[in-house]
Amino acid sequence: MTEVSHDHSVSRQAEGTSPPGEDWIAELTSSGPVRDDALRRLHALLLRGARFQVARMSALRGVVGAAQVEDIITLAADEAMVAVLSKLASFEGRSRFTTWAYKFAVIQAAVELRRHAWSRREVPLDAAPPLIERRPSPDQYAEGAELAAAVRDAIDRVLTPHQRRIALALIVDEVPIDVLAERLGTNRNALYKALHDARSRLRAHLALEGYLTPSTRSPGETR
Amino acid sequence: MTAADRSLPTDALHLLTTDPGPWLSCDDCFRLVDRYVEVLLSDFDEPTPSELAAMPTHLSGCSACAEEAATLLLLAATDEGVDPAQALHRLTAM
Numbered sequence: 001m002t003e004v005s006h007d008h009s010v011s012r013q014a015e016g017t018s019p020p021g022e023d024w025i026a027e028l029t030s031s032g033p034v035r036d037d038a039l040r041r042l043h044a045l046l047l048r049g050a051r052f053q054v055a056r057m058s059a060l061r062g063v064v065g066a067a068q069v070e071d072i073i074t075l076a077a078d079e080a081m082v083a084v085l086s087k088l089a090s091f092e093g094r095s096r097f098t099t100w101a102y103k104f105a106v107i108q109a110a111v112e113l114r115r116h117a118w119s120r121r122e123v124p125l126d127a128a129p130p131l132i133e134r135r136p137s138p139d140q141y142a143e144g145a146e147l148a149a150a151v152r153d154a155i156d157r158v159l160t161p162h163q164r165r166i167a168l169a170l171i172v173d174e175v176p177i178d179v180l181a182e183r184l185g186t187n188r189n190a191l192y193k194a195l196h197d198a199r200s201r202l203r204a205h206l207a208l209e210g211y212l213t214p215s216t217r218s219p220g221e222t223r
Numbered sequence: 224m225t226a227a228d229r230s231l232p233t234d235a236l237h238l239l240t241t242d243p244g245p246w247l248s249c250d251d252c253f254r255l256v257d258r259y260v261e262v263l264l265s266d267f268d269e270p271t272p273s274e275l276a277a278m279p280t281h282l283s284g285c286s287a288c289a290e291e292a293a294t295l296l297l298l299a300a301t302d303e304g305v306d307p308a309q310a311l312h313r314l315t316a317m
Contacts, residue, residue, distance in 0.1 A: 053294045095257035099299045103257050106291050106298075114287070148236050155239075170286075171235045177249075177287045188249040192285055199243040199284065212240060 024097040028088060043081055045098060049105035050076040057110065060117035068116060076108035083108075114176040123175050123183050125165055150211050151202065158205045163198035170195055244280025252281050252288045260296040263310035264303060283315040 027038035050073045054061055061069055083104045091100055155164055169175045170191065181187050207214040259278045262271060271278075282289040292314060300307035 056294055095261045098302055099257040102298050103295050106294050110291050151239055171238055192249050196243045202239055
């Protein structure tokens, strides 16, 4: 696991006794040298968050190359800076300001790195071939080869073509959800909803067939 | 990826047959994730607040959100000077 480098000037305000973020918000909404200093520390914090996210994605980082990785980190921190400053009014103090701010850099860096790493890779979507049956491994015997066969069958018979395409791309082919969203001209929420509905539908069918214990909630239940 | 490669790995089988839990969008996950990781880091005996109840199953089903949440947890743990191991273990429902 990558060590998180720690700049104490960045997070010193998180260690005080004042409510989370109070000092940060006051300083970022002030003017002059106080605000300039807060902006500098915020950018350093966001760079750290972006760099740490990229450091943890070693497989994709290797695909992209060192020079482009640095560009991705810088771009992610810059875009996160804009996002944080535009959303300061929505910070409710329910977490430390630093944790709240980090998440903007983390998601920006992760999305950008996934996008760059997959930019030249094909995503097979148009005619998803059926799942094949392989000789079960010992692990699959433990899971139940019969269940695996039932799931393969249910994927082909129970899911809608859209649900099948999304479920196979995300879960079997492991296409990152941001990449798939970009290729399909949609967004992460819509794809996750399709996957959630597909899993609910599969479970309901497999429970009806006696392979699984029924869920206590109805399929597709929303909050 | 070819048809010959398209078997059903054990991890995929597990995910496809696990209860996806109550619906929570990726946007809502992003809205809640900073509070969630701090709750996980703060007290292992405290029950998870109800508004965060759908986070573990969402993170089990969305690998991108889970990858980002784990990073956030490690960053927050470093800032707080706490060991992230138990909180990381509880991040997802699986």
